[in-house]
Amino acid sequence: MSELRFDDVTVRYGSGRRATTAVDGVRLVVPPGQVVGLVGESGSGKSTLARAAVGLVPVHSGRVLLDGEPVARRRRGPSPVQMVFQDPASSLDPRMTVGESIAEAVPHRTGGGAAALRAEVARLLTLVHLDPDRAGAYPGQLSGGQRQRVAIARALAARPRLVVADEITSALDVSIQGAVLNLVRELQRDLGLTVLFISHNLAVVRYVATQVAVLHHGRVVEQGTTAQVLGEPRHDYTRSLLAAVPAPLTSTEPVSTEPVSTEPASTRSTT
Amino acid sequence: MPARPSAPRRLPAVLRTPVGLAGTGLLTLLLTVAVLAPVLWGDAAEAIDTAAMLQGSSADHWAGTDNLGRDLMLRTLVATRLSLVLALAATALAVAVGLLLGTASLLLGARAGRLVTAGVNIAVAFPGLLLALFFAVVFGVGQVGSVLAIGLAGAPAFARLCQTLVAGVASRDYVAAARLAGVGRLRILLRHVLPNVGGPLVVNATIGAGGALLSFAGLSFLGLGVQAPAYDWGRLMQDGLNRIYLDPLAALVPGLAVVVAGLAFNLTGEAVARGFSIDTADGLGGVSLLAGGAVRTRRGRARRDRAAGAAASRTAPGAVAPDPTVADDGASGAGPGGASGAGPDGASGAVLDVADLVVTVPTPGGPVRPVRGVTFRVGRGEAVGVVGESGSGKTLTALAVARLLEAPTTVTARTLRFQGADLLATDLTAAQRTLLDTLLGTELAMVFQDPMSSFNPVRRMGTQLAEGARHHLRLGRRAARERAVDRLRAVRIPDPDRRAGQYPHEFSGGMRQRAMIGLGLMGSPALIVADEPTTALDVTVQRQVLDLLAEVRAQDAVALLLISHDVSVVADVCDRVLVMYAGRVVEDLPAAHLATGARHPYTRALVSAVPHLATDLDRPLTVIPGRPVDPADVPAGCPFAPRCPLADARCRTEDPELVDGVACWHPGERRPAEPAVVVA
Ligand SMILES: Nc1ncnc2c1ncn2[C@@H]1O[C@H](COP(=O)(O)OP(=O)(O)OP(=O)(O)O)[C@@H](O)[C@H]1O
């Protein structure tokens, strides 16, 4: 279990007069074994921060530290920080089977040859609740939710010390997003996985994250435990975000436990 | 979803097209000749016959003879091998150099890549033939020199193509993921990038080979290419040219060979290219193919079309009442069973009346019906929501209602009435059609998910809003613009006068969406159809747009058909909700009943699958096992049966009708033990 620390991180795109600052002096800690939610409107710099964390974009100033050491991309072997991407359509190579994609991320030093590799792929698929027999399937044969679970399996294959999940349910249908969210919670609980979970959906973040940070114009304007930030927001921007969320369908009890009353003999109202 | 067809299995199918057949047929013939001709006739073509020098066409020598009495027909056939070998060698060189340059940015990193790109851009600017001549002079005459010349001259174009293709693949997430997994650059190139750009490269190389063949003929013809005693088609053409007026066949036969060979390569390339475009389209999966590919819509264009059609309208400004004659004349769509949609009922208040709406889309695998009999009504001023997962037919239903679907997509219905007017009427006079267009143009407003694609990027917002009003409402330029500014103000665009002079890209996403609603308000809409109007927006902006829609409704009793995959958005805004599954409405219920009163198992699952700010954190979210129905493959019986916890034998054989607001054999029932979590 590891701790990820953004130490006054600034990221800029472009150079000279046309440079824009996407992330502006962010200080943020993802404590070991926790899921930290990062919320903010589009363009607030969430994805940029995620990419900086794994070294896909260079930081302009400041440092990204994993257990006190810079997460500069190493020349050999998998990165200790892995990322799961937003778009299930482009996160897997369409011409490689699911098994090949996952196997690619398994560290070579594991040893044991082809049989061991197959076993490891099967273990990872089972971990994300996919049938190990699907290893031979191509991404085109899977639903968006299944593809996202393969992407999670691939990230886990690299034995990461931390996983960055960037809007991993935004492109999914509501009927399948639940399965992915359940999985994230389960992995955190059972494997003690440390996760930076990025989403613009507050209800989703509330469900998976133990802590929340709010990003606004590239700056962290508020952070704390989920209950604190969503329950007693201190920053105006957080309050406006919360106010914008559509009202819950039920205000008190979860729906699925209630035996349904036969009350609405709803004829098709026409006007 | 159909299993992913492998490339080798699809290729022959491509070659079954006429173009593919012609191309590969010619190419096979060519290759056979190239292999066999030198073996069979190599010696005969060299045989000097001083008795038959410079003869014309005859029974012995079909194409005549040259100045040493050698048979020109045989020489043309034998020259096939050298001509092809040289063309293919040059193409291989062009592709190899092009690949090296084109993948440099991936292999060497961004900075070196930029230098190479700049170099390639300069080289591409020179005409290919000029480059070839330049290199031919540099490398000297002869076969090797001209292969180098033509190969290098073709390289910049390939480099550019590779750069574009590689950049497209390299920006995909799976390449970033491979990088994070520690895969080296060269392996990323070989494993992830090249296989995914291979198709278009092969196609272009094939077509390029045809071009190289022509270039060779050109160089040899100019005397810079193949030198005697060796001969290719260009050389034969040059020899024949001297006596073209006396004996045209001597030059025309090798010329014809060049043309046939060029055609063979080009046709084959074209056919394979078509095959690959099929490949990329169905890589997206059946559902998205339907939503994006095969269905052609008019969307942004629709307004202009209608505006143009209405230019001749004699309707007074603002007074576009539904004309009863339109409804009466158009009897084609309404069968005898369409009682609910008959005239008097329409007058009693339904803005929109739809019964048994079916949308059929032709696909390579036969016609598919993504909307399979949708029935609903929208009352005056009522807000009706449509929810369902992607591919359930929500958007197609909206487009069909707005008459925005074009052939080859077909729309049929028992009833399809808007403001009492029959939208399916076909036998209308020009004036009636105009009236119908005006009715749709002024009283039905559409708001799409991506407002950018609905506006013309090169015209000012104010002008675009004013355009429709000038035609439909017959306003003058000034008046139309004033109304546009007024409407922008009505949808809360700050400083509307200045904003009206701006272009769409100068508006933020939320502002464009509001402008789109403003566009709908230029007339006096009775119905706003909004298809995922807030999906591309974030929560705060979504709230503003939803509030605006609610406000517009409250002011003018405008009805709303709001499509969304998000149950909470629909519940927040609408009076009534239609739940769609596999192209049908499976439940029609008051929005207030969604939380606890839903009777269809799918509606219930949908509601409890979405986390909200009061979701119990100690329980897993409800999961709907399995996957959405592919419209090309709807199961027998209830389409939800494979995913339904209540499904029994009857469900799997008989498809339930929508009765009393729900289409289910077990409405409102619960399983003895409600599933805690279902693992898909
Ligand atoms: N490659 C790039 N070049 C220049 N500017 C960029 C680039 N990528 C992002 N930006 C800008 O950086 C800012 C932050 O972008 P980022 O993608 O991190 O936002 P986000 O919060 O993830 O948004 P969304 O929710 O829409 O994905 C935006 O203003 C964006 O326009």
Ligand code: SF4
């Ligand atoms: S008809 Fe049967 S399978 Fe279909 S939703 Fe109702 S109970 Fe489920």
Ligand SMILES: [Mg+2]
């Ligand atoms: Mg993002």
